[in-house]
Amino acid sequence: MSNNEEENDSLTLSPVWKSYLYQLQQEAPTAIAIPCYSNQDDANKPHYFDNEYHGSIANQETQKLLQKDGHFLVRESGRNRGHHTLSLKFNGELKHYRLYFDGQFFVGEKKFDLLLDLVNDGLITMHLEIKAGDYIHLMCRAANYEQSPYFTLNERKRRTLSLGRNRPALVQPISDDIHYDKAHVFRIQNFKGLHWCDFCGNFMWGIVAQGVRCEDCGLSAHRKCSEKIPADCCPDLKLLRGVFGVDLTTLNKAHGSTRIPFLVDMCVKEIERRGLCSEGIYRVSGLRDDVEALRVTFDRDGDKTDLGPSSWEDINVIAGVLKLYFRLLPIPLIAFQVYPLMMTAAKEPDENRRSQRIKDAVQLLPPAHYNSLKYLIFHLHRVAENKEKNKMSSLNLSTVWCPTLFPGPDLQEINSTGSIPDFHLEATCLDVMIRQPLLIFSSV
Template sequence: MAASSNSSLSGSSVSSDPEDYQPPIWKSYLYQLQQEAPRPKRITCPQEMENRPKHYGREFHGMISRERADELLGSAEGAYLIRESQRQPGSYTLALRFGHQTLNYRLFYDGKHFVGEKRFESVHDLVTDGLITLYIETKAAEYIARMTTNPIYEHLGYTSLLRDKIVHRLSRVRNEPKKVTFQKDGKISSPLVRHSAIKDCPEKHCNYEKVHNFKVHTFRGPHWCEYCANFLWGLIAQGVRCSDCGLNVHKQCSKLVPSDCQPDLRCIKKVFSCDLTTLVKAHNTPRPMVLDMCIREIEHRGLKSEGLYRVSGFTEHVEDVKLAFDRDGEKAEISATIYPDINIITGVLKLYLRDLPIPVITYDVYSKFIQASKIPDPDTRLEGIHDGLQLLPPAHYETLRYLMAHLKRVTMNEKDNFMSAENLGIVFGPTLMRPPDQNTLSTLNDMRYQKLIVQLLIEHEDILF
């Protein structure tokens, strides 16, 4: 039923490994139907209507009946007019001729014209899009229902053995027993002891699973769905685009796309306030490069500065460094030559963590950590914290692990910097943990537990991670 053609008309941006790349075959059947769809034919009112709303033109016919509207439209496919309701003065109806009958839609205006979710600059555009949708859905209902059954997505390089390995690794971690055993002397036995014994192995880049960040998008010019290879029909809001990797798909196809988003740096507008997993995948790093660069600079200068992380740096300079990261990424200059005050760098690190849209200790596991912190028995409490850590997304876990190892080294210089694990817990508790409801009262009530969690993570970093 469907004809096929090469992608000479396609504006889609499919990326794949050059060695495996084959020119995609875009299915043009729906594109051909859009070309065949009836064109709008405005039925103008022969006289000037005094009560015509300013956002309507000569297609407005005033307060006429459905029967009169049907007569005026005649038999021409695509003919349309606007009338005011006789039963509800002040409400307006779009009368449209399609499929040898007159269809009536309640018409709204809030700065743009709409009858459903889509909003249009003009009534003409609304009718054009409506006719395309009606025609395609009438002619190709069965085709649309089965167009996702043999997706081209699987053959265009979006999926790989690497993704399969990631899924396998994540499922293995999630299915492993989380039980931690404690010896009578209070020391934690395997598996945490074994884990801590191998934690110093050479670091590997992590390939984290990430879902696409789809948003409704209006495509200029013909575009094809990069999941099913069918045309994205309509005049506006034809589909969705992943704002992190640029993948273009139908709205219905977006529900079937695997969680293997590979963010493109060209789509990532900034470093701060960017989702943590998105940023590390875009830069192909195990942790945010802000974290690595700041910690490296702080430890290079030494960890003996009094009040490290407690003393605030000059706000204007902290903002300057933030802008440098957003603008230059890993090429941002944060050396002592440019910013001699170490508190500026610590301030930037804290600001980065505070600005994350999803905190390092995510909203999903926040309550589990808070509940664990309330357990009176120290051993059982650590067991609960360890269980919470296993539920963190891999990028968040790795970020927290690296940060706690750094803060542990800060506490080893406590006699000079006066920063104990408890003091650092006060500083980093609200930064790393935020309650999902953002309720002021619950935030205040939880602050002591947030502090305790971070304190315990630092003190027991060697066995918890």
């Protein structure tokens, strides 16, 4: 790969999402209701409570019942009959909150259909406040709009729309006296699935009301972050938002399917149709502007996008878009929880045991990630079978792909040792998968 190609690829595939808060949410205690088995009169129990309701019990008894972090119960308030207290254990301490119900459960501003969701949301919030309070306090103030995911992923879209309206193209720094002509219309949003802030790039934690979304363009952000976003709303953007930068599991849920994303399927089929013998496939980069143009086309036209040679003569452009799609996933294809297992497996000196441990790790991936990885690996295996013509062996392919499929250097934010991913071990894992896909993805 030439220096120009390496620079082009680096610019195209620069990461925009931050995983720190997502991983902390995964570590938060899980809510577990402590059931009441006493023979209390059920007629006195409010209809909206289940067996987590313990009636009138003292603090001392509550302390005995709540043994572990995440345990919770509901009891009648001792000083205010008819009112209820949510008691839960967190960080080794007992905490009590006045609990309200008006058709939904609430303690503060957020309201929940299920009490279990309320407690889980509270545990997540308290866990993040303890582990990352300073980080959360600074993340919005430290974010830069021109380097935000929203600006990065939608620069070409906004430029095209702006020129279409005789508006100034939003490709210059904010300080260059750009005049924005429409404010965003933000509303509190209950996001289904996993979402990241389009301003600071950080995970939007919690179960409900995780942030705000613009009704006109779909921009999503933390409430604090939304206060710093300039009035540059382009309503047409909601028609152009596509699959890039969307979590795989969330995308599958939205489409009601466990299939691989249509973009992956289309790109792989086109590359196998006319690129298997192309020298340096996946190593040689397509022109950055062409890759960006094809990305915008996918966002606009979806599965109607034409990938034929009459539209995209250079097969490396299609290969570049496929790599870009995986590079922009908020949760990498090799998900965070599986990554350490992969690195341990790669260190196994015995090849048979190494393959088995990699297979065991792959089985732990979320279904959406597993299915897409399986599809991609079998494709890369077919590419490697043509190495005499395309000069891309399994080892070459694994070296090119590992920075795209594994968690990137952003792990430094959460790794107490300050270490960065070992690309040699990552390449070893991918090489094993590409050489032995039938073994790695067999169900036996």
